[in-house]
Amino acid sequence: MSAFTSRPLPEVDNTLAGTVAVAPTQVDPPWWHPLRSTFVFLLVPALIVFVPRLFGATLPVPLLYVLAAVCGAIMAVRALSNPELLLATFILYLPFSRTYAAAIAPGINGTNVLYALVIVAWIATVVREKRPFFVAMPFSRLVTIWAAISILSVFTAMSTMGVSYITTSRLPQVKAWCDQFFVFFAMLNLIRNGAAARRMAVYMMLGTLLVLISGFFEWQDKRYYDRIDKARLLGPQQQPNDFGAFIVYGFGIPGALILCHMWRVRTWLLATPVLYIAARVLLATFSRGAVLGMGALAAALLLVRGRILAASIALIGALVVQVAPEVLPASLSARMSQTTSESDGELDKSSQTRLVLWDAAIQITLDYPIFGTGFATFPKIKDQYASIPTVESDNHNMFLFICSQMGLPALFVFLLIFARMAYIGACVHKHEHEPFGKAIGLGAVGTAAGTLAINMFGSRMTDAEVMAYVWITIAVLSHLWRENQARQAGPAEPPAQVTR
Numbered sequence: 001m002s003a004f005t006s007r008p009l010p011e012v013d014n015t016l017a018g019t020v021a022v023a024p025t026q027v028d029p030p031w032w033h034p035l036r037s038t039f040v041f042l043l044v045p046a047l048i049v050f051v052p053r054l055f056g057a058t059l060p061v062p063l064l065y066v067l068a069a070v071c072g073a074i075m076a077v078r079a080l081s082n083p084e085l086l087l088a089t090f091i092l093y094l095p096f097s098r099t100y101a102a103a104i105a106p107g108i109n110g111t112n113v114l115y116a117l118v119i120v121a122w123i124a125t126v127v128r129e130k131r132p133f134f135v136a137m138p139f140s141r142l143v144t145i146w147a148a149i150s151i152l153s154v155f156t157a158m159s160t161m162g163v164s165y166i167t168t169s170r171l172p173q174v175k176a177w178c179d180q181f182f183v184f185f186a187m188l189n190l191i192r193n194g195a196a197a198r199r200m201a202v203y204m205m206l207g208t209l210l211v212l213i214s215g216f217f218e219w220q221d222k223r224y225y226d227r228i229d230k231a232r233l234l235g236p237q238q239q240p241n242d243f244g245a246f247i248v249y250g251f252g253i254p255g256a257l258i259l260c261h262m263w264r265v266r267t268w269l270l271a272t273p274v275l276y277i278a279a280r281v282l283l284a285t286f287s288r289g290a291v292l293g294m295g296a297l298a299a300a301l302l303l304v305r306g307r308i309l310a311a312s313i314a315l316i317g318a319l320v321v322q323v324a325p326e327v328l329p330a331s332l333s334a335r336m337s338q339t340t341s342e343s344d345g346e347l348d349k350s351s352q353t354r355l356v357l358w359d360a361a362i363q364i365t366l367d368y369p370i371f372g373t374g375f376a377t378f379p380k381i382k383d384q385y386a387s388i389p390t391v392e393s394d395n396h397n398m399f400l401f402i403c404s405q406m407g408l409p410a411l412f413v414f415l416l417i418f419a420r421m422a423y424i425g426a427c428v429h430k431h432e433h434e435p436f437g438k439a440i441g442l443g444a445v446g447t448a449a450g451t452l453a454i455n456m457f458g459s460r461m462t463d464a465e466v467m468a469y470v471w472i473t474i475a476v477l478s479h480l481w482r483e484n485q486a487r488q489a490g491p492a493e494p495p496a497q498v499t500r
Contacts, residue, residue: 028195031194031195031196031198031199031434031436032198032199032202034084034199035199035202038084038085038088038199038203041074041085042088042089042092045067045068045071048067049064049067065104068102068110071089072113072117075089075117076117076120079117079120079121079124080120080121080124081124081128083118083121083122083124083125083190084196084199086114086117086118086121087118087187087190087191087200087203088199088200088203089114090114090118091200091203091204091207091468091469091472092203092206092207092210093110093111093114094111094183094207094464094465094468094469095207095208095210095211095236095237095246095250095465095468095469096210096211096214096236096465097109097110097111097464097465098236098237098238098463098465099236099237099238100236111464115182118186118190119186121190122186122189122190125189125190133189134185134189135188135189137188137478137479137482138424138477138478138481138482139184139188139417139420139421139474139475139477139478140185140188140478142413142416142417142420143181143184143185143417143474145413146181146410146413146414146417147178147181149406149407149409149410149413150177150178150181150375150406150410151178152371152406153371153372153374153375153405153406153407153410154166154174154374154375155374156371156372156373156374156375156406157373157374157375157376157377157405158374159374160373160374160377161374161377161380165377165380166375166376170375170376173375173376174375174376176462176463176464177375177462179463179464179468180461180464180467180468180471183464183468183471183472184471184472184474184475187200187471187472187475187476188475188478188479191475191476191479193479193483194437194479194480194482194483196479197440197475197476197479197480197483198434198436198437198440198476198480200472200475200476201253201436201440201443201473201476204250204253204469204472204473204476205250205253205254205257207250207469208247208250208251208254208469209254209274211235211236211246211247211250212247212274212277212278212281213277214235214236215233215235215243215247215277215281215284215285216277216280216281218233218234218235219233219280219281219284222284223284228286231284231286232284232285232286233281233284233285235281235285236465237463237465237466240285240286240287241285241287241289241290241458241460242460242463242465242466243285243287243290244282244285244287244289244290244291244293244454245287245289245290245293245454245458245460245466245467246465246466246469247278247281247282247285247290247294248282248290248293248294248297248450248451248454249447249450249451249466249467249469249470249473250469251278251294251297251446251450252297252301252443252444252445252446252447252450252473253439253440253443253444253447253473254274254443255297255298255301255443255446256301256305256429256439256440256441256442256443256445256446257436257439257443258271258275259301259302259305259439259442260305260435260438260439260442261435282294288457289453289454289456289457289458289460290454292453292454292456292457293450293451293453293454294450295453296449296450296452296453296454297446297447297449297450297453298446299449300422300445300446300448300449300450301442301443301445301446304425304426304429304442304445304446305442353390353392353396354396354397354457356386356387356388356390357382357386357390357392357394357395357396357397357400358395358396358397358400359385359386359387360382360385360386360387361378361382361385361395361397361400361401361403361404362400362404363385364378364381364382364385364404365400365403365404365407365408368404368407369403369407369408370407370408370409371406371407372402372403372404372405372406372407372410373404373405374405375405375406376405377405378393378394378395378401378404378405379393379394394458394459395459396457396458396459397455397456397457397458397459398455398456398458398459398460398461398462399411399414399415399455399456401459401462402414415452417474418448418451418452419448421444421445421447421448421473421474421477422444422445422448422449424441424444424477424481425440425441425442425443425444425445425447425448425477426441426442426445427441427481427484428440428441428444428477428480428481428484429441429442429445431484431488432480432484437480437483437484440476440477440480441477441480443473444473444474444476444477447470447473451470
């Protein structure tokens with residue numbers, strides 16, 4: 001913790017910032033202080049579950065459900081007064097929700113239960129603090145527009161394909177798509193202030209670390225497989241490209257934290273094992289998009305942190321690869337070499353299919369530029385526009401996924417969200433005085449760049465277990481930006497004591 005903390009940070013309630021000034025009556029504890037109680041609570045069930053595994057035993061499934069029920073009841077009670085423990089559990093569970101669904105009844109699983117608890121905590125917070133259900137914050141208007149356009153595309157699909165096209169079998173897809181809006185607005189409205197936002201970033205870093213450790217164990221099991229399709233890591237997301245995308249999305253803040261403290265010896269003592277595991281796992285996904293996304297993330301971090309530093313590292317890296325190309329991991333060279341055929345230089349089958357699908361999506365966009373053809377309609381109509389029939393039904397490009405099915409205005413709003421994320425992240429990094437807040441701002445810039453890069457080669461913003469950390473990062477950034485603005489503005493008049 002000492003690697004990114006230097007002094008206590010007074011808590012500023014962002015939900016009331018700009019409306020009423022409250023005179024400080026006591027020194028608030030450091031922002032990281034509540035982490036202790038949260039980690040102690042989470043550690044108890046973790047030890048109960050994992051200690052028996054060290055001795056080759058596992059707890060009976062009924063006992064696991066009882067443990068989950070007890071922990072859930074405690075979280076539900078505490079969430080009525082303070083939702084942080086629930087939010088921490090929510091953040092840590094989401095990446096594993098596909099692997100550990102925790103089915104309770106048909107249509108009810110661990111994710112749905114957590115969603116319900118978050119809604120209860122949200123309502124309790126609104127009633128307790130007597131504030132609006134949706135508080136006006138940075139990004140809230142943009143994401144609201146993005147949500148409205150998305151919902152409109154569902155009705156567009158009903159119009160072009162018929163109501164039954166959506167209601168018969170695609171409602172789960174609609175729900176999965178809308179998860180991003182629930183995650184963002186729930187986190188935005190339940191995070192109380194900048195101090196709590198910083199703690200959410202810590203929980204995300206812990207979640208990313210747990211996913212990497214899980215992937216590292218999988219890599220140890222698959223490392224000697226002789227075929228790439230067998231050796232590719234699935235991760236908790238159960239899909240190599242999704243797994244690689246999650247690593248990119250989750251690595252912005254940790255990467256920025258390392259960069260901000262790169263001249264400290266203890267930083268590298270802690271960071272070196274993490275970087276090694278991350279590199280091993282990312283390369284073992286054999287996801288070309290993930291490698292390029294991580295490269296874009298690193299480049300953005302270096303450019304914002306310092307152009308001279310970025311140029312120096314890029315030059316050194318280029319020289320090393322040029323002089324000694326054998327330093328590149330064999331897995332990376334093997335995967336990149338699959339892009340073209342060694343015999344005739346033509347693109348591999350996967351790349352050729354992507355180009356066909358991209359061309360079909362572009363043609364659809366030209367025919368339906370404003371509203372697109374509607375949500376989840378591309379698989380149905382792609383063969384009408386594709387030059388050759390394809391088995392693949394995904395666009396393999398998030399931007400074409402959006403504009404072909406939701407229209408160019410939707411794509412503009414989507415890109416604007418990430419442009420604003422990068423801009424505000426850079427501003428927070430520049431103006432923030434607290435070290436960890438500064439790193440979060442820089443990490444947001446890297447996350448924005450990595451997200452845009454990796455989605456050039458896949459639709460990796462469609463499932464909560466993959467993309468949730470992106471939206472949580474935006475929610476955290478919103479609170480830090482609001483806190484920063486309030487600090488810069490200062491009180492217009494002497495603060496008045498208020499009674500709550």
